[in-house]
Amino acid sequence: MNQHTRPTLDDVARAAGVSTATVSRCLNAPDRVIAPTRERVMQAVNALGYTPDFGGRALASGRTNTIGAVIPTMDNAIFARGMQAFQETLSSVGVTLLVASSGYDFDREAEQIRALAGRGADGLLLIGSARPATTYDFLRRRGIPYVLAWSLGDSADHFVGFDNRRAAEALATRVIALGHRDIAMIAGVTAMNDRAADRVEGVRAALRQAGRDPASLPIIEAPYSFEDGSNAFAALMQRVPRPTAVICGNDILAVGAIGRAKALGLRVPDDVSVTGFDNIDIAAFVEPALTTVHVPHRRMGVAAAQQLLQMIAGDTADARVEFGTEIVERGSLAAAPV
Amino acid sequence: MNQHTRPTLDDVARAAGVSTATVSRCLNAPDRVIAPTRERVMQAVNALGYTPDFGGRALASGRTNTIGAVIPTMDNAIFARGMQAFQETLSSVGVTLLVASSGYDFDREAEQIRALAGRGADGLLLIGSARPATTYDFLRRRGIPYVLAWSLGDSADHFVGFDNRRAAEALATRVIALGHRDIAMIAGVTAMNDRAADRVEGVRAALRQAGRDPASLPIIEAPYSFEDGSNAFAALMQRVPRPTAVICGNDILAVGAIGRAKALGLRVPDDVSVTGFDNIDIAAFVEPALTTVHVPHRRMGVAAAQQLLQMIAGDTADARVEFGTEIVERGSLAAAPV
DNA sequence: TTGTATGCGTTATCAA
DNA sequence: TTGATAACGCATACAA
Numbered sequence: 233m234n235q236h237t238r239p240t241l242d243d244v245a246r247a248a249g250v251s252t253a254t255v256s257r258c259l260n261a262p263d264r265v266i267a268p269t270r271e272r273v274m275q276a277v278n279a280l281g282y283t284p285d286f287g288g289r290a291l292a293s294g295r296t297n298t299i300g301a302v303i304p305t306m307d308n309a310i311f312a313r314g315m316q317a318f319q320e321t322l323s324s325v326g327v328t329l330l331v332a333s334s335g336y337d338f339d340r341e342a343e344q345i346r347a348l349a350g351r352g353a354d355g356l357l358l359i360g361s362a363r364p365a366t367t368y369d370f371l372r373r374r375g376i377p378y379v380l381a382w383s384l385g386d387s388a389d390h391f392v393g394f395d396n397r398r399a400a401e402a403l404a405t406r407v408i409a410l411g412h413r414d415i416a417m418i419a420g421v422t423a424m425n426d427r428a429a430d431r432v433e434g435v436r437a438a439l440r441q442a443g444r445d446p447a448s449l450p451i452i453e454a455p456y457s458f459e460d461g462s463n464a465f466a467a468l469m470q471r472v473p474r475p476t477a478v479i480c481g482n483d484i485l486a487v488g489a490i491g492r493a494k495a496l497g498l499r500v501p502d503d504v505s506v507t508g509f510d511n512i513d514i515a516a517f518v519e520p521a522l523t524t525v526h527v528p529h530r531r532m533g534v535a536a537a538q539q540l541l542q543m544i545a546g547d548t549a550d551a552r553v554e555f556g557t558e559i560v561e562r563g564s565l566a567a568a569p570v
Numbered sequence: 571m572n573q574h575t576r577p578t579l580d581d582v583a584r585a586a587g588v589s590t591a592t593v594s595r596c597l598n599a600p601d602r603v604i605a606p607t608r609e610r611v612m613q614a615v616n617a618l619g620y621t622p623d624f625g626g627r628a629l630a631s632g633r634t635n636t637i638g639a640v641i642p643t644m645d646n647a648i649f650a651r652g653m654q655a656f657q658e659t660l661s662s663v664g665v666t667l668l669v670a671s672s673g674y675d676f677d678r679e680a681e682q683i684r685a686l687a688g689r690g691a692d693g694l695l696l697i698g699s700a701r702p703a704t705t706y707d708f709l710r711r712r713g714i715p716y717v718l719a720w721s722l723g724d725s726a727d728h729f730v731g732f733d734n735r736r737a738a739e740a741l742a743t744r745v746i747a748l749g750h751r752d753i754a755m756i757a758g759v760t761a762m763n764d765r766a767a768d769r770v771e772g773v774r775a776a777l778r779q780a781g782r783d784p785a786s787l788p789i790i791e792a793p794y795s796f797e798d799g800s801n802a803f804a805a806l807m808q809r810v811p812r813p814t815a816v817i818c819g820n821d822i823l824a825v826g827a828i829g830r831a832k833a834l835g836l837r838v839p840d841d842v843s844v845t846g847f848d849n850i851d852i853a854a855f856v857e858p859a860l861t862t863v864h865v866p867h868r869r870m871g872v873a874a875a876q877q878l879l880q881m882i883a884g885d886t887a888d889a890r891v892e893f894g895t896e897i898v899e900r901g902s903l904a905a906a907p908v
Numbered sequence: 909t910t911g912t913a914t915g916c917g918t919t920a921t922c923a924a
Numbered sequence: 925t926t927g928a929t930a931a932c933g934c935a936t937a938c939a940a
Contacts, residue, residue, distance in 0.1 A: 252918080253919085306653050332666060588911085910940085912939075912940090
């Protein structure tokens with residue numbers, strides 16, 4: 233039984249009869265080593281089961297090949313899908329992903345950002361642009377590359393996202409064009425969430441554009457769950473006149489709304505139309521299928537990873553990558569009842 | 571404009587007029603430093619905006635305060651929820667989470683395990699027990715603590731999970747007790763997935779127990795999506811005699827099945843019963859609501875984290891933490907049609 | 909309670 | 925192409 237200490241560069245060097253520098257080169261820049269020696273070294277590496285020590289490498293090189301992400305929560309189909317793509321992309325180039333979650337709380341987010349930066353993350357992925365100036369200050373003082381995703385902002389930061397406001401406006405405009413006059417909205421919680429807030433703004437903009445008073449739009453904010461969507465829908469249906477269309481801030485709320493409509497004996501879309509946002513899998517599967525806004529979550533995850541990798545490599549990356557969205561019309565939206 | 575190099579322990583020590591050792595102690599064992607000096611040091615730390623360098627710390631201490639997880643995919647409600655809880659628990663004690671995904675592929679999993687171990691992970695979370703001996707060999711040679719979650723196995727490894735087989739058997743037994751004789755199954759893909767395979771085994775065991783031939787059970791394996799569940803259901807409904815109950819390996823497949831049933835004009839549960847597994851949110855929300863097996867995903871995530879932390883700390887941890895599951899009976903399951 | 913001194917494993921500079 | 929050797933920033937055993 234040998235000692236249970238891992239082999240070091242030195243062990244490999246000795247075994248291969250070369251210097252530690254050569255072993256290091258074999259691993260990091262194989263072309264800077266002549267083939268025969270390289271072969272001998274690699275043999276020793278395999279024989280000893282050598283793997284480079286992370287701490288030593290990080291200390292000496294100043295890089296960790298690690299990227300951090302702070303998202304509101306993994307327990308949300310939207311981020312789950314995007315993060316999966318993000319992780320796959322990083323993994324394909326040998327970078328590993330550190331994840332942390334904020335629970336939609338600015339303080340927690342700042343705390344997690346600090347933690348990941350302290351963990352030596354070479355770059356950071358953050359969601360949206362709404363956060364205190366102090367957090368941005370920290371990011372910049374620290375000089376750590378970061379990308380803001382899932383939305384687009386006005387700042388000079390790097391964005392990889394789509395225009396939540398415009399997409400929501402387009403959808404609402406379509407609803408209005410179908411003759412709906414009594415429109416209501418079930419929004420995601422807008423506090424600390426620019427995506428949700430932008431979607432509300434988009435709907436208001438559409439109303440304004442149609443010569444209606446945005447202030448008259450009944451809105452209920454609801455957490456991301458079927459049940460909350462359902463309850464919000466029930467509350468909205470109490471209004472007089474009863475809305476003929478309910479625009480929801482995301483698909484989960486919309487599915488909750490449709491479920492409640494059925495329970496209330498209301499036909500969708502004959503009595504009331506319902507729309508969602510995100511186009512997650514379930515949108516195509518509810519009955520009736522959901523009219524929603526398609527968002528390319530996976531592509532965004534991939535693009536965010538590429539962007540970040542470029543920034544870390546020191547290459548000049550595009551300031552922003554904007555993805556288009558499109559309205560997917562399905563059975564849950566129809567012309568207003570006459 | 572000052573140089574953009576981060577302050578080091580030495581800078582803080584100089585600023586506070588103490589040695590680096592004292593600064594280090596202030597950060598790692600504050601009680602070993604007298605209050606006045608500690609105060610002076612912390613002041614310098616804040617003034618300089620000092621944060622310890624990760625590489626240096628990892629190299630000197632041999633620990634990274636980082637735990638890795640290799641899961642099949644984040645894009646699955648089950649793991650997403652459990653991982654969120656796992657991450658929160660780690661975060662609460664200052665440990666950060668490295669995530670990687672295998673895509674249900676043994677080779678990729680082994681690769682990711684290597685990557686995370688190389689990244690200096692102090693411990694590892696893996697899903698299920700089905701993987702090549704070579705992977706376990708690596709884990710043990712490396713001596714890295716690991717926990718297997720979401721299932722229970724026969725080995726001496728540390729498990730945090732539940733008995734997929736027994737839970738599925740209980741559910742199937744209930745289905746049989748309701749008079750169903752023509753039962754079919756839509757299973758998750760069992761290759762490289764012991765959870766899915768165990769659920770199939772459980773159903774077979776129930777049939778055997780009831781004096782039926784398990785080999786006669788029609789089974790279609792389907793990937794984790796509504797659409798695949800839907801298609802599998804349609805195929806099963808072609809059989810003669812037509813099954814009166816379809817047991818699904820997870821809720822997503824079951825919801826897909828229910829959707830197809832409606833499209834085919836079949837009433838659930840009058841014409842055909844459908845059951846799921848996992849009890850994710852949507853199970854309570856489909857129409858009819860899904861009879862399924864409740865699995866405490868969040869609690870498992872928390873327990874897995876605690877287990878791992880104990881193992882890393884060198885405390886003796888329980889060999890296995892088993893969670894109970896329970897059948898949640900809802901509208902999708904009823905007595906067999908007469 | 910605090911300081912000194914050493915070593916952790918790697919990368920990178922500079923010579924050879 | 926390869927080798928010596930000096931950082932890298934921190935934790936810790938030991939001494940004071």
